[in-house]
Amino acid sequence: MAELKNFQELRSMVLKRPRKIVAVSCANDWHTLEAVFKAKSDGLLDYVLIGDKNIIKEICREKHQNFPEGDIIHCTDEKKSAEITVSLVREGKADFLQKGLMQTRTILKAVLDKKTGIGTGNLMSNVALLEIPGYHKLVGVTDGGMIIYPTFEQKVGMIKNAVRMFNYMGYEKPKVAVTCALEIVNPKMQETVDAAKLKEMAENGGIDNCFVEGPISTDIAFSKDAAKVKKFESPVAGDADIILVPNINAGNMMVKGLLLFGHAKMAGVVMGAKCPIALNSRSASFEEKYFALVACCLISDIVG
Amino acid sequence: MAELKNFQELRSMVLKRPRKIVAVSCANDWHTLEAVFKAKSDGLLDYVLIGDKNIIKEICREKHQNFPEGDIIHCTDEKKSAEITVSLVREGKADFLQKGLMQTRTILKAVLDKKTGIGTGNLMSNVALLEIPGYHKLVGVTDGGMIIYPTFEQKVGMIKNAVRMFNYMGYEKPKVAVTCALEIVNPKMQETVDAAKLKEMAENGGIDNCFVEGPISTDIAFSKDAAKVKKFESPVAGDADIILVPNINAGNMMVKGLLLFGHAKMAGVVMGAKCPIALNSRSASFEEKYFALVACCLISDIVG
Numbered sequence: 001m002a003e004l005k006n007f008q009e010l011r012s013m014v015l016k017r018p019r020k021i022v023a024v025s026c027a028n029d030w031h032t033l034e035a036v037f038k039a040k041s042d043g044l045l046d047y048v049l050i051g052d053k054n055i056i057k058e059i060c061r062e063k064h065q066n067f068p069e070g071d072i073i074h075c076t077d078e079k080k081s082a083e084i085t086v087s088l089v090r091e092g093k094a095d096f097l098q099k100g101l102m103q104t105r106t107i108l109k110a111v112l113d114k115k116t117g118i119g120t121g122n123l124m125s126n127v128a129l130l131e132i133p134g135y136h137k138l139v140g141v142t143d144g145g146m147i148i149y150p151t152f153e154q155k156v157g158m159i160k161n162a163v164r165m166f167n168y169m170g171y172e173k174p175k176v177a178v179t180c181a182l183e184i185v186n187p188k189m190q191e192t193v194d195a196a197k198l199k200e201m202a203e204n205g206g207i208d209n210c211f212v213e214g215p216i217s218t219d220i221a222f223s224k225d226a227a228k229v230k231k232f233e234s235p236v237a238g239d240a241d242i243i244l245v246p247n248i249n250a251g252n253m254m255v256k257g258l259l260l261f262g263h264a265k266m267a268g269v270v271m272g273a274k275c276p277i278a279l280n281s282r283s284a285s286f287e288e289k290y291f292a293l294v295a296c297c298l299i300s301d302i303v304g
Numbered sequence: 305m306a307e308l309k310n311f312q313e314l315r316s317m318v319l320k321r322p323r324k325i326v327a328v329s330c331a332n333d334w335h336t337l338e339a340v341f342k343a344k345s346d347g348l349l350d351y352v353l354i355g356d357k358n359i360i361k362e363i364c365r366e367k368h369q370n371f372p373e374g375d376i377i378h379c380t381d382e383k384k385s386a387e388i389t390v391s392l393v394r395e396g397k398a399d400f401l402q403k404g405l406m407q408t409r410t411i412l413k414a415v416l417d418k419k420t421g422i423g424t425g426n427l428m429s430n431v432a433l434l435e436i437p438g439y440h441k442l443v444g445v446t447d448g449g450m451i452i453y454p455t456f457e458q459k460v461g462m463i464k465n466a467v468r469m470f471n472y473m474g475y476e477k478p479k480v481a482v483t484c485a486l487e488i489v490n491p492k493m494q495e496t497v498d499a500a501k502l503k504e505m506a507e508n509g510g511i512d513n514c515f516v517e518g519p520i521s522t523d524i525a526f527s528k529d530a531a532k533v534k535k536f537e538s539p540v541a542g543d544a545d546i547i548l549v550p551n552i553n554a555g556n557m558m559v560k561g562l563l564l565f566g567h568a569k570m571a572g573v574v575m576g577a578k579c580p581i582a583l584n585s586r587s588a589s590f591e592e593k594y595f596a597l598v599a600c601c602l603i604s605d606i607v608g
Contacts, residue, residue: 134565144485148493181448181556189452191553218560229587246553249495252485253549253558256522261438261566283533 002170003137003241007265007291010138010169011044014297020045022278022293023094025085025110026078027051029101029282030059035289036098037065044297048094050084051101052076078102082110089118089275096300098278098293104146111273123147123157124272126279127165127242128255129295132264135222140165140242144251145268145279152194155244156207159198161271162242163210168299176202177221177240178214179250183232185215191246198244210242211235218243218254267291275300306474307441307545311569311595314442314473315348318601324349326582326597327398329389329414330382331355333405333586334363339593340402341369348601352398354388355405356380382406386414393422393579400604402582402597408450415577427451427461428576430583431469431546432559433599436568439526444469444546448555449572449583456498459548460511463502465575466546467514472603480506481525481544482518483554487536489519495550502548514546515539522547522558571595579604 004010024036027049033056036047049056053074060067075081082102088094099107112119126145131138142162147154159176166174178195185192195214202212213236219226224238245251258264266288270277276299278292308314328340331353337360340351353360357378364371379385386406392398403411416423430449435442446466451458463480470478482499489496499518506516517540523530528542549555562568570592574581580603582596 132565148485179553179557181452181552189552218557219564222560222564226587245557247551248485248493249483249550250553250557253483253522253554254561256526257558257561258565260523260526261436261562261568264565283530 004169005137006131007138007267007294010298011042011294013170014044014294015042017297019043020095020297020300021047021093022096022098022296023048023050023085023088024098024100025050025107026081026100026102027072028055028059030063031284031286031289032098032100033059033065034063034286035293037067038286038290039293039297044294047071048073048088050075050081078106079110082107083113083116086110086113086118087116090116096275096277096296098289098296099280101282104279107277107279108270111277118274120272120274122272123154123161124270125154125158125161127162127269127271128251129165129267129269129291130255130258130264131266132258132262134262137241139240141251141255142242142244144245144248144253144255146248146270148248150247152197155194155198156201157272159207159210159212159242159244162244163207165269165271165276165299166241167209168301171241172209174210174241175236175239176210176212176242176244177216177236178212178244179218179221180215180246181217183215183217183220183230191215194246213237214244265291267295269295269299308473309441310435311442311571311598314602315346315598317474318348318598319346321601323347324399324601324604325351325397326400326402326600327352327354327389327392328402328404329354329411330385330404330406331376332359332363334367335588335590335593336402336404337363337369338367338590339597341371342590342594343597343601348598351375352377352392354379354385382410383414386411387417387420390414390417390422391420394420400579400581400600402593402600403584405586408583411581411583412574415581422578424576424578426576427458427465428574429458429462429465431466431573431575432555433469433571433573433595434559434562434568435570436562436566438566441545443544445555445559446546446548448549448552448557448559450552450574452552454551456501459498459502460505461576463506463511463514463516463546463548466548467511469573469575469580469603470545471513472605475545476513478514478545479540479543480514480516480546480548481520481540482516482548483522483525484519484550485521487519487521487524487534495519498550517541518548569595571599573599573603
């Protein structure tokens with residue numbers, strides 16, 4: 001099975017495929033525009049910007065960036081911008097969405113609208129795709145951004161979303177580590193009980209196209225040496241593709257630690273709708289926004 | 305206020321003080337012995353080993369390490385070894401404890417025994433003291449090792465333990481970041497509500513000798529740049545000494561991520577008894593065990 005070592009390899013895969021079209025909601029933000037412009041000039045995608053035409057033009061003038069005015073749909077209202085963006089995907093005029101300078105809940109509300117949205121009825125969840133120097137391949141961490149205290153059923157949905165993403169990245173059976181502070185079941189820690197149940201469920205065919213291990217500690221998931229010391233044998237040990245974290249704080253803190261001090265790079269993607277959503281923190285760097293676009297190009301023919 | 309940049313500076317402080325004596329429970333483990341021997345030859349401490357004399361001698365023979373036999377109290381039973389170790393502190397023959405090759409719960413049980421133990425009635429909690437390349441000083445993360453789902457009262461106890469540790473390291477008012485996935489109060493996330501209450505409690509004099517900020521996200525706690533982008537103003541932003549994490553999984557995963565990929569170094573210490581306890585995972589490296597000893601030397605006159 002082909003594994004992707006880094007974002008560069010992911011980008012190379014995208015370049016072999018037809019260009020996608022991204023619809024950008026509330027595009028009036030420089031880092032967002034910079035990422036979209038670079039992705040276009042790299043030949044990865046075309047775009048439609050939805051946002052305040054005057055602000056976008058002003059930002060571009062400041063940054064000495066020219067682009068065709070026809071690429072903008074003028075809209076100064078956040079809610080309306082989200083609705084237009086979603087409608088472009090629904091009508092087949094765009095392949096996926098990017099969130100610009102706006103509240104996450106506004107774009108999600110438009111996505112999930114029962115009449116005009118692009119929901120599938122499945123759980124929506126966040127996958128942080130990470131390139132970590134020192135780890136031999138990309139890894140997806142879910143969910144450090146959206147689901148606060150996931151129930152067992154939500155954990156199943158989170159795994160399915162992340163697995164679908166990896167399947168579309170070319171992985172037949174991605175390795176899922178259901179991580180906890182412990183690698184043994186402790187009835188006082190519900191996370192470890194859930195982890196064992198998720199593993200059993202996957203073994204019995206309840207979660208397809210992946211290999212699930214749990215409970216497993218973070219060091220074992222990432223390091224064969226740690227697995228050896230702790231005598232933990234599993235194909236997932238030291239070779240995880242997907243890390244399911246037990247709660248939003250755990251995912252958030254691990255990912256932020258890796259970004260701050262592990263020189264990791266991240267692409268933030270929301271899965272579960274008819275198309276992926278490139279969704280980063282408003283304070284995210286240009287690079288994060290660019291990688292999110294690249295990842296979404298690869299996985300945006302997931303459902304339609 | 306003097307801040308400690310790294311373990312080297314912490315070690316220099318220890319060298320200026322009188323030697324301490326560590327009692328090592330179940331010392332029959334090479335990494336544990338190696339750490340103790342190095343700390344002794346560095347002039348930091350003297351030791352008493354409690355454990356299986358034959359195994360200890362065999363390990364030392366293998367590693368070509370000589371030491372006076374009189375330093376061992378022979379004991380092959382784990383529970384008994386813990387009891388002897390604790391009694392040495394109680395009787396003033398040792399300044400602090402180190403856990404060797406044994407279950408954490410066995411040593412804690414002996415420490416907390418109402419008749420023969422060295423408990424104080426206060427909460428016992430774990431502080432992982434970290435040196436992280438890229439961060440300008442040591443930082444203590446509590447609690448990624450012992451307390452699974454801390455209550456509000458336990459969070460108060462965890463802060464007090466970590467603050468006491470930093471006070472003894474020479475910090476008058478360490479900066480405590482009560483971290484969450486968010487830096488604003490969200491009633492759906494109890495952690496953020498607790499964080500705001502902890503800040504208020506500290507401001508009203510309910511937690512002494514420290515400065516508490518919360519809720520605060522991990523990136524803001526560690527990075528002034530992130531604080532600037534998110535317009536978060538606080539003396540703790542980008543300058544945290546102590547990170548209070550909302551649950552064991554969050555602390556465990558962040559710390560393991562930093563150890564695996566951030567080249568961080570760690571000293572694991574348990575606070576709350578009459579002396580600190582150098583307590584590392586059984587799979588911890590020699591270096592981790594050594595740093596835990598160094599840290600405990602500095603803070604072991606906390607109560608007695």
